[in-house]
Amino acid sequence: MSIFALLLLRVFTVFAEPLDWQGDQWKALLHFEGSKSNILSGFFLAPNGSVSLADEWQALERLKKENIAEASCRYPARALVYGWYQEDKNLEICRRWIHYRDSFAADQIELVLASAFINSPSSMYGHTLLKFRSSKKNEILDYTLNYGAETGSVVGLPYVWKGLTGGFSGYFAAAPFYLKIKEYNFVENRDFWIYPLQFSKQEVNILVAHSWELRDAIFPYYFLKKNCSYYLLDFLKVVRPGIPLTKPFLFWAVPLDTIRELKSYNLLGEARYRPSRYSKLKYKWNQLSKEELKDVREIEIANAPKYSDSASIAYEQYQYEIERKERERNTEYENYLMNHMKEERQNIFTVPEPADPLEGHNSSRLAFYYERNFLELNYRGTLHDFLSNSDAYEEGSELSMGDLYLRKKKEKIFLHRFDLLKLRSLSPTSFWSKKTSWYFLIGAAGDEEDSIRCSAWNCLQARLEGGYGLTAEFLHTKFFFLAETAFHYGSSLEKSHRFRLGPRIGFYRDLWNGAKWITEARQLFLLTGDDTTYREITGGISQTLIRNFEARVHFYYRNKSQLKFGLAYYF
Amino acid sequence: MKKIGLILGVALCVALVTDAEAARRRNTKPSNNYEAPRSMSSGGHRMAGCGLGSTVIEDDDKWAQVGAAFLNGTGFQTFAISFGTSNCTTDGVAQADKEGEIFVESNYSEIQRDLAAGKGEYLDGLVNVYGCEDVGSFKSNLIAGRKEFTQSKPETASNVVRKIANQSGC
Numbered sequence: 001m002s003i004f005a006l007l008l009l010r011v012f013t014v015f016a017e018p019l020d021w022q023g024d025q026w027k028a029l030l031h032f033e034g035s036k037s038n039i040l041s042g043f044f045l046a047p048n049g050s051v052s053l054a055d056e057w058q059a060l061e062r063l064k065k066e067n068i069a070e071a072s073c074r075y076p077a078r079a080l081v082y083g084w085y086q087e088d089k090n091l092e093i094c095r096r097w098i099h100y101r102d103s104f105a106a107d108q109i110e111l112v113l114a115s116a117f118i119n120s121p122s123s124m125y126g127h128t129l130l131k132f133r134s135s136k137k138n139e140i141l142d143y144t145l146n147y148g149a150e151t152g153s154v155v156g157l158p159y160v161w162k163g164l165t166g167g168f169s170g171y172f173a174a175a176p177f178y179l180k181i182k183e184y185n186f187v188e189n190r191d192f193w194i195y196p197l198q199f200s201k202q203e204v205n206i207l208v209a210h211s212w213e214l215r216d217a218i219f220p221y222y223f224l225k226k227n228c229s230y231y232l233l234d235f236l237k238v239v240r241p242g243i244p245l246t247k248p249f250l251f252w253a254v255p256l257d258t259i260r261e262l263k264s265y266n267l268l269g270e271a272r273y274r275p276s277r278y279s280k281l282k283y284k285w286n287q288l289s290k291e292e293l294k295d296v297r298e299i300e301i302a303n304a305p306k307y308s309d310s311a312s313i314a315y316e317q318y319q320y321e322i323e324r325k326e327r328e329r330n331t332e333y334e335n336y337l338m339n340h341m342k343e344e345r346q347n348i349f350t351v352p353e354p355a356d357p358l359e360g361h362n363s364s365r366l367a368f369y370y371e372r373n374f375l376e377l378n379y380r381g382t383l384h385d386f387l388s389n390s391d392a393y394e395e396g397s398e399l400s401m402g403d404l405y406l407r408k409k410k411e412k413i414f415l416h417r418f419d420l421l422k423l424r425s426l427s428p429t430s431f432w433s434k435k436t437s438w439y440f441l442i443g444a445a446g447d448e449e450d451s452i453r454c455s456a457w458n459c460l461q462a463r464l465e466g467g468y469g470l471t472a473e474f475l476h477t478k479f480f481f482l483a484e485t486a487f488h489y490g491s492s493l494e495k496s497h498r499f500r501l502g503p504r505i506g507f508y509r510d511l512w513n514g515a516k517w518i519t520e521a522r523q524l525f526l527l528t529g530d531d532t533t534y535r536e537i538t539g540g541i542s543q544t545l546i547r548n549f550e551a552r553v554h555f556y557y558r559n560k561s562q563l564k565f566g567l568a569y570y571f
Numbered sequence: 572m573k574k575i576g577l578i579l580g581v582a583l584c585v586a587l588v589t590d591a592e593a594a595r596r597r598n599t600k601p602s603n604n605y606e607a608p609r610s611m612s613s614g615g616h617r618m619a620g621c622g623l624g625s626t627v628i629e630d631d632d633k634w635a636q637v638g639a640a641f642l643n644g645t646g647f648q649t650f651a652i653s654f655g656t657s658n659c660t661t662d663g664v665a666q667a668d669k670e671g672e673i674f675v676e677s678n679y680s681e682i683q684r685d686l687a688a689g690k691g692e693y694l695d696g697l698v699n700v701y702g703c704e705d706v707g708s709f710k711s712n713l714i715a716g717r718k719e720f721t722q723s724k725p726e727t728a729s730n731v732v733r734k735i736a737n738q739s740g741c
Contacts, residue, residue, distance in 0.1 A: 096662055337687075338686075343688045
């Protein structure tokens with residue numbers, strides 16, 4: 001064969017198959033997106049490894065030649081993926097890696113969703129982490145891998161700014177599952193949903209190895225998109241480099257949506273449910289007969305329990321109150337309960353599994369409404385309100401971000417309302433779990449009535465509202481009362497602003513399967529500024545048609561009434 | 572529009588300023604040096620225990636949560652347990668001889684409950700951590716030694732378990 005033919009063959013080979021350092025696998029191992037890595041530092045061998053795939057590859061080749069065992073133990077995932085793994089127990093780095101690997105002793109990987117929690121909006125979107133299941137250990141001893149940010153002592157606007165612009169450093173951190181149980185199940189009272197991931201043993205080994213490689217890696221943390229859930233997908237791409245797992249998430253990554261993405265590639269097994277302490281207690285209290293309930297509530301040191309489960313439930317209640325800082329630790333009382341404790345009746349007190357969160361509606365919503373005087377188009381970025389189907393969502397909570405209403409009225413199209421953030425927690429209080437209800441809104445809206453002072457667009461007023469109160473449940477209906485304050489600002493108001501105070505009362509309940517009803521009335525008394533006393537009645541009824549489709553009727557009454565009919569689609 | 576922006580900004584600031592406590596609780600900044608992982612850089616800083624028993628702190632300030640929901644809603648944690656910087660871990664996992672100590676200190680209340688009930692997930696976990704061959708005898712001895720366990724503090728209760736483990740031939 002001539003030299004020319006050899007050269008031609010070489011050129012053909014180069015163009016036909018990318019070199020290893022150009023392939024998706026190497027990019028996934030280095031967490032490259034576009035021309036640079038998501039990792040800032042604490043990970044690369046080459047000084048410019050975060051921007052040069054080739055340099056990092058060459059640096060690894062050099063280390064391999066110098067000491068293949070050291071290269072293997074520093075970068076075991078790379079060694080396992082490319083098939084040159086060799087360990088040497090005489091090397092310190094290898095001893096540390098082996099201890100790490102053996103601590104995990106993983107056979108399988110599971111994705112854990114810490115669910116939303118009813119009275120904690122910071123938990124309303126959920127959180128995801130990975131759990132490395134080991135058949136050699138009790139499940140609570142499994143190791144987990146969590147991605148989170150460190151914000152130090154940054155607060156206020158710098159906190160907002162840094163969070164939105166990637167100013168905080170994010171890290172992967174390992175911890176035993178029992179600490180995550182404590183953190184989420186016991187303190188934040190959030191349920192766990194555990195989804196086995198369909199990876200082979202070799203893929204599990206590679207992911208354990210990659211978690212070791214990342215133990216000091218620093219990523220920029222972005223609250224909205226490149227957050228815990230996004231980087232877990234990025235992490236899993238190491239064993240599925242060909243699948244664009246992170247691609248659909250352009251602006252934000254909601255934990256549930258990232259799990260749905262894994263499901264779409266058939267990577268998820270059947271979910272398991274692990275209830276929080278709150279869920280367990282709620283179920284147990286509901287299962288008790290009147291006599292048993294009285295027995296648990298009246299346990300005192302001088303008053304021995306009559307029923308076998310009473311001490312155990314009282315102890316759980318005691319721990320619940322301690323975590324909520326509602327009572328002080330009392331070792332005498334603890335010991336008394338211990339001395340009367342017996343094994344609980346599992347057949348009665350095992351919490352039944354609720355609907356899988358993946359069966360709930362999707363995160364964003366598009367809705368179309370008809371009213372005899374106008375048409376309305378609604379887009380909501382996220383997530384849930386009192387009329388949304390509550391399957392897989394905690395009842396009694398509302399979290400709307402980016403909720404936008406465009407109206408067409410008399411040939412005019414204008415922005416009628418925009419809720420940047422609306423939060424409401426109307427969780428019923430009970431004798432065993434005292435809860436307050438509250439409300440917060442920041443956004444802009446026009447008054448519902450036509451104003452003689454403004455045309456459609458400049459009717460908008462900036463709104464800041466808040467409230468505090470209580471919710472109680474009677475006959476499966478939740479009644480709420482809030483004391484509210486509202487500050488509105490806009491050029492459409494004669495004095496440019498108004499500040500009002502007053503009560504809101506209402507109720508919400510399920511009507512029948514998939515149907516919900518809420519009605520509320522609010523009266524605000526003027527403290528300062530434009531306009532007079534304000535009185536309104538609002539409400540709505542919804543019916544889920546099929547998953548992600550809802551029919552809605554909203555009513556509104558102030559000086560005149562409105563009735564609008566709509567269809568909503570969650571996507 | 573400038574005024575509207577200012578009002579929105581001030582409102583967010585007010586809501587978020589109460590998040591100081593939650594922010595303060597998060598881990599310290601780790602070393603960037605590859606050979607000195609952050610998990611190793613923390614020295615022994617407590618007289619007894621691994622420093623995990625009291626690291627879980629509830630963050631239930633509602634107005635802090637308003638800020639948290641806006642920014643942290645997409646999975647950001649309101650607080651974290653500083654396991655990786657505990658003085659009983661190396662490279663983010665428990666040191667071989669400290670596993671029992673960490674487990675007992677972190678799960679003191681749950682172990683106490685299981686010892687009283689005579690069974691449970693945390694009792695099984697405890698037996699698992701200490702790796703006894705004669706599981707039945709270790710469990711019975713632990714249950715029998717419950718009073719001594721409950722009289723100890725969370726950070727020193729592992730000494731009681733170690734003693735029972737030795738007596739059980741673990």
